[in-house]
Amino acid sequence: MIRRLAGATLVIVAVACTGSSTNGSRAGSATLSRIRARGSVKCGITQGAGFATSDSRGQWQGFDVDFCRAVAAAVLNDPAKVTFIPYTQQQRFAGLQSGEVDLLANGTSLTISRVMQRHLHFGPVYFYDGQGFMVPRSSGVTSATRLDGATICVQQGTTTESNLADFARRHAITFHPIVIEDLRGVVSALAGGRCDAISQDGAGLATTRTMLQRPGDYVILPDRISKEPIAAVLRSGDDQWLEVVNWVFRTPMQAEELGIDQRKAKDSLQSSDPTVRRFLGLEPGVVNGFGLDPRWTYNVIAAVGNYADIFDRNLGMNTPLRLERGMNRLWSNGGLMYSPPFR
Amino acid sequence: MTNAPRRNTSRGAGTSAVRGALVQGAALGAVVIVLWWLGHNTLVTLQEHDVPFGFDFLRQPANFDIGDTGGLRFGPQDTIGRAIVVGLGNTLRVAALGCVLAILCGFLLGILRLVANPMVRGVARSIVEVMRNTPLLLLLLFLDATIRQLPGPGEALHPMSGVFISNRGLALPSFAFSSGTLDLPHLAGFNFVGGWTLSPEFAALLAALVLHHAAHISEVVRGAILAVPRGQQEAARALGLSSFQVLRFVTVPQALRAMVPLLATSCVSLVKNSSLAVAIGFPDLVSVLNTTGNQTGRNIEAMLIMIVVYLGVSLAVAAPLGRYNARFLRRVA
Numbered sequence: 001m002i003r004r005l006a007g008a009t010l011v012i013v014a015v016a017c018t019g020s021s022t023n024g025s026r027a028g029s030a031t032l033s034r035i036r037a038r039g040s041v042k043c044g045i046t047q048g049a050g051f052a053t054s055d056s057r058g059q060w061q062g063f064d065v066d067f068c069r070a071v072a073a074a075v076l077n078d079p080a081k082v083t084f085i086p087y088t089q090q091q092r093f094a095g096l097q098s099g100e101v102d103l104l105a106n107g108t109s110l111t112i113s114r115v116m117q118r119h120l121h122f123g124p125v126y127f128y129d130g131q132g133f134m135v136p137r138s139s140g141v142t143s144a145t146r147l148d149g150a151t152i153c154v155q156q157g158t159t160t161e162s163n164l165a166d167f168a169r170r171h172a173i174t175f176h177p178i179v180i181e182d183l184r185g186v187v188s189a190l191a192g193g194r195c196d197a198i199s200q201d202g203a204g205l206a207t208t209r210t211m212l213q214r215p216g217d218y219v220i221l222p223d224r225i226s227k228e229p230i231a232a233v234l235r236s237g238d239d240q241w242l243e244v245v246n247w248v249f250r251t252p253m254q255a256e257e258l259g260i261d262q263r264k265a266k267d268s269l270q271s272s273d274p275t276v277r278r279f280l281g282l283e284p285g286v287v288n289g290f291g292l293d294p295r296w297t298y299n300v301i302a303a304v305g306n307y308a309d310i311f312d313r314n315l316g317m318n319t320p321l322r323l324e325r326g327m328n329r330l331w332s333n334g335g336l337m338y339s340p341p342f343r
Numbered sequence: 344m345t346n347a348p349r350r351n352t353s354r355g356a357g358t359s360a361v362r363g364a365l366v367q368g369a370a371l372g373a374v375v376i377v378l379w380w381l382g383h384n385t386l387v388t389l390q391e392h393d394v395p396f397g398f399d400f401l402r403q404p405a406n407f408d409i410g411d412t413g414g415l416r417f418g419p420q421d422t423i424g425r426a427i428v429v430g431l432g433n434t435l436r437v438a439a440l441g442c443v444l445a446i447l448c449g450f451l452l453g454i455l456r457l458v459a460n461p462m463v464r465g466v467a468r469s470i471v472e473v474m475r476n477t478p479l480l481l482l483l484l485f486l487d488a489t490i491r492q493l494p495g496p497g498e499a500l501h502p503m504s505g506v507f508i509s510n511r512g513l514a515l516p517s518f519a520f521s522s523g524t525l526d527l528p529h530l531a532g533f534n535f536v537g538g539w540t541l542s543p544e545f546a547a548l549l550a551a552l553v554l555h556h557a558a559h560i561s562e563v564v565r566g567a568i569l570a571v572p573r574g575q576q577e578a579a580r581a582l583g584l585s586s587f588q589v590l591r592f593v594t595v596p597q598a599l600r601a602m603v604p605l606l607a608t609s610c611v612s613l614v615k616n617s618s619l620a621v622a623i624g625f626p627d628l629v630s631v632l633n634t635t636g637n638q639t640g641r642n643i644e645a646m647l648i649m650i651v652v653y654l655g656v657s658l659a660v661a662a663p664l665g666r667y668n669a670r671f672l673r674r675v676a
Contacts, residue, residue, distance in 0.1 A: 089637055097392045118640040119393040150533040151410075151511065153624065158637045161407035165419035168408070176534060177410045178544070179634060180624035189624070192491035194510055194543070196533045236393045 029240035031102055032075065032290065040081045043068035044095050046106035047086050049207040050314050050321045060084045063314040064105040066304040067126060067232070067249060071103065074248045074296040079303035089158055093118060097235055103245055104233040107201075109159060114233075123232035123245045126253075127203070128327040128336050130224030131163045134190070134205045135197045137219050144223035148173035153186045153195035155179075163226040164199055187211050190218075197221075201228050206321045240290050247287075250339040251297050254279060255306035257330055257339065262305030265298060279342045287342060297342070307337060385643070400639045401427070407634060409626045411542045423635050430631030431652060437545060437627070438617050441552040442610040442660070448553055449560025449609075454590070456565050467561070474558035480619055483551040487623040490543040496530055505538065513541040544625035548617065556613045563605040567598035600671060607664035611657045618653075628652060 035041055045052040045064050052062040060082075069079035085101050096104050103123070108114075110122045133152075135141045144167070152175045154160045161179060168175045178195055180186050187208060190198045200208060202224065209215045232249060234242050255261070258276055260268045268276055278286045281294045288294045304310055307330075315323040329335025389396045401424035408419050409429055413436050417429045455467035474482070491510050494500065499509035505516035505527040514528035517539035528538030571594050579593040620627035629649060636645035 090633060090642060093640055094642055097394050098388075099392075114640065117395065119395065148532060149536070156621065156630070156633055156637065161634055162419070162638060165406055165408045169419060175408065177408050178624040179410070179621075179626060179630055181621040181630075181633070185622060185624065188488070189491070192488070192510070193495050194491050 029238050029244070029290065031238045031241035032244065035075055035102060039076065040083045041068065041072045041075060041103075042083045042085060042101040043071070044085050044087050044092055044101035044104040044106055046089065046092065048107070048204070049210060050203070050319060050323075051107060051207075052084070052086070054084075061314070063127070063310060064107065066310045066314065067105045068103075070252065070300045070304045071245060071248050073299045073303035074251070074292060075244065077293050077296075077299055089156070093120065093233075096120070096233060099235070102234075102241070106233075107230050108233050109228040110231040111159070119236050121234045121236055121242055123234065123242070124249045124253075124339075125229040125231045125336075126249050127230035129201045129203050129228040129230060131160065131199060131226040131228060132202045132205055132224050133197045133199050133221040134209065134218050135221060136190075136193075137217050139196060141197070142221070144221050144225060145171050145173065147175065147197055149176075150196035151176040151178060151194070153178045153180060153189045153198045155183045155186050155200065156181050157200075159226065159228075160199065167225040183208065184211070199225075203315065203321070203323060206323055210320045244290055244292070247342075248296075248300060250342075251300045252304065252307040252310055253330070253337050253339040254342055255297075255301045256308050256337075257332065260301060260306060262301060262309045265301045265305075269298065275342075389643075396643065398644055400635075400641050400644070403639070405635070407638065409631065410624075411545060411626055413545075423639070426631050426635065427628070427648065430626055430628040433545075433620075433626055434614070434617055434628040435656070437548055437552065437620070437625070438610075438614045438656070441549055441556070441613050441617065444549070444553045445556035445560055445609065445613060446606060448557035450564055452557055452561035453564025453568065456561065457568060471558045471561050474554050475562070479551060479555045479616055480622060482555055483547060483619055483623060486551050487544065487547040490547050493543075496534055499530070499535075507535055509535075510543060511535060511540070512543045512546070515539050515541070542625070544620070544623050547623055548620050548625050551619075552613055552617060555616070556609050560606060560609050563602055563609065564598070567601040567605075568594055570601050571597045600668075603664055603668045603671065607661050607668075610660050610664070614656050614660060615653060 043065075045060070045062075045068065047053060048062075050062055051064045052060060054060050065082075065084065068082050068084065072082045073079040085095065087095050087104070087106060092104055092106060092108065095101055097120075105126075107127075109129075110125060114120045115122070133144050133147065135147075141147060152164060154164065154177060156179050161177060164175055164177060178189065180189060186198055189195050191212060198205075198208065202220070205220045209218055209220070212218060232245055234245060258268075258273075258279060260276065260279075269280060269282065271277060271280075274283070277283050280298045281287045281296065284294065287297055293299060305313070307328075311323075311325060311328065312318065315321050316325075317323075325333075325335065327336050329337065331338040386396060401422065403423050404420055405423045405426040406419050407426070409417050409426065411433065412429050413433050415429050415432055417425060452467050452471055455463050456471065458464060493508060493510040496507075496509045496511050499507040499511075499514075501507055505525070507514040507528060507530070511534055514535040515538055516528065517526045517537075518524075519526045526537050526539075528535040528540070530536075575593055575597065576589055579589045584592065617627060618629040621630045621633065624630075632645040632649050636642040
């Protein structure tokens with residue numbers, strides 16, 4: 001409790017002590033000039049296998065981390081110039097809104113209440129997910145609607161508990177939720193038979209399954225009971241910065257659509273295709289602005305690759321998570337990833 | 344000659360009292376000003392950063408369910424305010440029961456440490472030392488994991504009709520006042536339905552809090568009893584009282600005087616320690632407020648509620664014990 005109260009006090013004091021920072025921008029972007037002055041992008045992340053983990057040398061890697069690096073590559077021409085700040089779900093918005101970080105790329109879902117009630121702004125959706133269930137294979141359960149009366153363990157999250165309650169009400173069934181603060185507590189409760197199922201976002205379930213002693217004994221049910229469009233989160237009041245983040249996050253999607261990957265990035269500088277030339281900033285007056293390097297799109301792809309590169313490296317079939325692209329395929333391949341034109 | 348110094352001292356006491364009042368007043372003023380500045384700056388900064396602040400969200404529907412409501416009626420359609428009340432109810436339920444049991448167990452352990460039999464003393468001492476020297480969180484996780492080793496609901500222990508012990512808790516028959524019948528729990532699908540269920544999380548939390556604080560209280564009890572002058576006990580023995588009577592009528596009443604303030608402190612820290620519930624998934628006040636904070640984004644408001652409620656509960660626990668202590672001191676004096 002003392003720890004908790006101390007944490008609460010710290011957050012309040014942090015907010016209380018943050019002087020009046022000028023966030024509005026009449027000439028140029030305050031956030032962009034702050035980033036240039038300090039020489040690094042401050043990116044709020046949340047630790048999780050595949051999305052943001054730090055290795056033995058303290059190097060961060062993961063899907064979210066790559067998008068943070070893409071922003072640094074675009075703004076500072078160097079993907080290494082990122083300061084990663086790990087947040088829990090509880091701290092993240094306070095961290096963003098007090099100005100401690102420039103953006104959050106930590107698996108936050110875009111929802112209207114966060115825009116209208118919290119006055120947050122969102123970048124493009126860069127990962128589509130949905131909440132699902134994982135059960136022991138021995139239970140024989142094949143669909144979420146068969147879980148009537150079941151005890152469901154969840155990690156204290158944001159919309160996790162309410163999605164669960166909504167689903168139960170919609171299907172007129174009852175769940176007994178057990179809300180545990182730490183994910184390891186959820187894992188041990190499932191392994192120990194305290195709960196009949198756990199519920200998390202689909203990618204989270206894949207991560208959690210790797211934490212179980214016998215991953216093969218557990219199945220992820222096909223039901224998705226919520227829409228979780230993951231997007232970068234920004235404070236209000238800096239339009240230019242919002243647009244920079246918007247277009248940096250779209251760059252890997254557009255690169256995949258144009259067939260430019262990390263390996264072929266250099267060769268594509270010689271391309272004669274006008275779409276490719278406009279995209280890579282070889283034709284002036286299209287992608288340059290806001291004081292960014294004229295070749296910022298190229299820098300992004302050279303640093304982190306296209307969307308497929310980022311996905312396969314961190315989440316794909318050759319990683320422990322073994323996630324399918326699914327909804328995250330390009331629109332042209334039947335998925336939802338769609339970048340407005342770079343024109 | 345004898346009058347002059349007395350006048351002097353009285354004048355000295357007067358100035359020192361004035362000086363004391365001034366210093367205290369200045370300190371209080373400084374605290375108020377700092378608090379006001381922090382609060383004002385928070386509101387201004389929140390407004391500047393366009394973060395809404397207010398408590399109107401308490402009337403919104405909660406949209407989440409609470410697994411263990413301790414008998415209170417609650418559903419996702421109820422308000423956030425009601426959810427917080429249910430969480431507070433859970434905190435108070437575990438804290439009140441914990442406080443009473445911890446004091447009883449602490450008394451027993453403390454007295455057992457003073458009996459003549461070395462074996463009893465040794466056992467009591469090892470319990471106290473183990474409990475005092477392990478972190479409460481560790482004890483809590485250990486007890487939670489231990490209870491989880493019970494068989495699943497399908498293979499529940501069934502010692503007598505209507506009683507089931509499983510890793511889903513202790514299911515007991517309950518009396519339905521409306522129909523005047525006994526409501527027997529029975530297994531339906533995944534869990535037991537009907538009757539009254541004691542959740543494993545509540546049991547683990549209660550046991551951990553009681554064991555941990557009983558060990559502390561036993562030391563308080565032991566110390567207080569040892570502080571009673573030996574002559575008192577010897578005199579009582581000389582009057583022909585039995586050991587129990589000495590304890591009951593002579594030692595404990597005098598020891599209480601030293602004990603009560605410390606018992607109050609123990610209870611207050613038990614209330615605060617009950618917030619470790621989030622670690623094992625018992626929906627106490629902190630757990631419910633964390634969920635609402637996460638869901639509505641009103642983290643600062645949730646923390647303020649947390650601070651005010653814990654402060655209020657702690658003062659409410661301390662106040663009656665303090666009053667008792669004051670009355671006690673008057674009576675003794």
